[in-house]
Amino acid sequence: MTGSNTDFLLAVEALTVSFDGFKAVDDLSFYVDEREIRVIIGPNGAGKTTVLDLICGKTRATSGSIKFRNRELTKLRENEIVQAGVGRKFQTPSIYDDLTVFENLEISYPRGRTVFGALTFRRDAAVRERVEEIAETIFLADQLERRAEFLSHGQKQWLEIGMLLIQDPDLLMLDEPVAGMSVSERVKTAELLHRIIRDRSVIVIEHDMKFVEDIARKVTVLHQGRILAEGPMSDVKANPKVVEVYLGH
């Protein structure tokens, strides 16, 4: 598993993963710049979520390399990848149901991450201010004491986005952030995403084409674990292979 050192923030090279012979991701290479916003699209089963799983360490690569700031991620544990600066939002809201909104955000605050650190962690003014600031951003300022379990679906999605924001990652990976939301929630989320993607690199998986066109400069189309097309949205849309995959069979 070697990959060349690059100037890219993220360099994925020759990445392959197979589940009992089935190659969900097959010899995949792509690069993400600092502050780039990359959208990955593709039909169901194209391997989009698996790519994110591989980058964040949830799934182990069979071969290939993933370099983040020239640091090999495939050998790191999930928590080390997070500490290196990669944040991941899951497809279904993944939050701590039994804790309050405040506690959810506090746990994600990047301090006191060792056993000893967690035992001696103090909820000081800096923590409170940061939590409240993030809560304001994700429209949950008046819900801080509520148990996360009782939030609406959209609010849960926002909370998870907030949990990522408080980690302040350099690379943010979002898996269908507006899926399952009401129209008004969608509008608010789009606005939220626009605000938070400014200062960092972002990889987004999304089906909502209007949303994609809105934010993406570069789109990667995956099909059967390989890259089918890559480039600006207008080019990709005009690409006959992409049209074929999406419309005909």
Next chain:
Amino acid sequence: MLGDYTPDQLLSIFAMQGFAGLILFSVFVLMALGLAIIFGQMGVINMAHGEFMILGAYTTFLTSKLFALYLPALFPIYFFVAMILAFIAAGALGMLVEWALIRHLYRRPLDTLLATWGLSLILQQTYRSVFGAREVGVELPQWTMGAVSLTDTIEVPINGIFVMVLTLLITAAVGLLMYRSGWGRKVRAVVQNRTMAGAVGIDTEKVDRMTFGIGCGIAGVAGSAFTMIGSTGPTSGQLYIVDTFLVVVFGGAQSLLGTIASAFTISQTRSTLEFFTSGSMAQVVTLLGVVIILMLRPQGLFALKVRR
């Protein structure tokens, strides 16, 4: 320790211990088959599994008494009737337990474990109240007594052979049921995707109840076979529960083949070690070995690699 024996003697020792191990293997396989179905297919830890086995043993005991009293002429074949009754009794109790207890706890595996432990205590006390605290032995028909001599030094008891043949037949039947029958397909469908299985018209509740019932029924048959090689007491089942769980986990919970292979490995190791050390040390070494291997390879011997 091996140096004290001649090669001939060693061969005989290994052969005899091997056969002794095969009988242990049979009990393990029968116990583990039921457990593997319940745990592997449904994800339920049934701590009362040993008590279902003992129910089968007591059923066999009662049947032998009944035949001796009322149908002495048919006594030689009572055992076959007893096995069927054991399956029905344990299976019916299993379905009742699934209905009353297990189905409320499907999403809480650790709680199921505690609840079924409670059930096992209640069953043990019931057996003690009904059959007494002393162990009972089953009178075996004449034809199962005796042994077949293979060589001068190697003898194989007939009841052991009988239990093994029985085990093979039941294992084959379970294999056919799970992988070749429509019912087995339904079970596997429910395991893989409960919601979807329900949506395509499978009565998932019924499938669960039947699966649990069949798993317990097989435990009952195991109890029936168990009476041939040991005596039955209210807590006899508990002695086997840990070993059986290890057999199932060691084999990789969802693989019937794995269950058989792991039962074979564990019983043979234990039986061979038993000759050279004390019985308790053999058990310690075997269990410890299994635990250590499981720590190194938690998915068991046979496990599929899937995206989780």
Next chain:
Amino acid sequence: MPSAPAPATGPAASPAARDESTLFDTKEWLAFALVAAVILVVFPLCLDAFRLNLVGKYLTYAYVALGLVLCWGFGGILSLGQGVFFGLGGYCIAMFLKLEASSAANTKIQSTPGIPDFMDWNQITALPWMWQPFHSLPFALLAVVLVPVLVAFVIGAAMFKRRVGGVYFAIITQAVAAIATILIVGQQGYTGGINGITDLRTLHGWDIRQDGAKEMLYFVNAGLLIGCILLAQFVKRSKFGRILVAMRGKEDRVRFSGYNVANFKIFVFCLAAAFAAVGGAMFTLQVGFMSPSFVGIVPSIEMVIYAAVGGRTSIFGAIWGTLLVNYAKTSLSESFPQLWLFGLGALYIGVVMLFPDGLAGLWNSHAQPTLDRLLGRRPTPAVQGPASGATQPATLPPQTAAE
């Protein structure tokens, strides 16, 4: 402190209500004071020496229950092998006491004087090497905690680093309990076998069998238990406690919040083992023996019911649950031994199916509102639901909530 719902006016108002700098909130203060008063004052005043010793014995199990609350209630890690740690702690101190009781003068009728009697019976003629250091009391006291913690660390590290959890962990710990019992019973020359280590007399010349000594030991035991309660409460109130709860529900997410989940699990498992070990040592001192009957599968799983009856996420409930179950066991199993097993069996089923939050849950849903009404207080939101913090005893386990 009952957390009030944050006013909608703005977040600035809420932080004051979320003060986590103190060890207890008001309600917990009361619960703690009640436990401390009952075990330090009420029991010693109301019970005779025999019964006080009996309660002291019950309280040694409360250490185990306390550890299980942290490990299982908060962290979702069910260990069915806590008896092993209880036993290891108990055996470590028993070995010291046994050596002191087996002085050459006391054992001159043996064929090898100066070694424990059971070794002599098993034709052992010299003290085994692993017994040698137990001549020293400081070593024995250190071993009480360190040996079980080391065992827990090895098991925990092996299992949690490889992400074995849930029922698999439960089964493996149960197998460990089985192995430990078989080993102790089988190696009777070194361990005293099925009878255990008995006939313990003095601790540094102080006769622990006298009533006065037993009373003293009761207070030592009660004091240590209160120390452990405070420690458990500290863990619960720290961010560590909240991470445990987070892990119980969404282990993966905790990893993606940047935590090494295995280390947290290992720590809490070791802490629970240490608690159990202290309990075991105090058992040996107060009751005067230690045997494999506290190590195996059956006692280990019985210890789980103490925590479950008290309420698996309630630190104080663990103490009450232990006392209640053991009191019922003593009174029932003396007069109606058959009834006891039925009762215990029903208890497992009942507590899982009907009262998953045990006594603490019943208290929070029934007694507390009544009490509040009587005192003319508005029922606190902690009891009502949505606003309650996850660390409140009233919280349902996640599985229940999922149904």
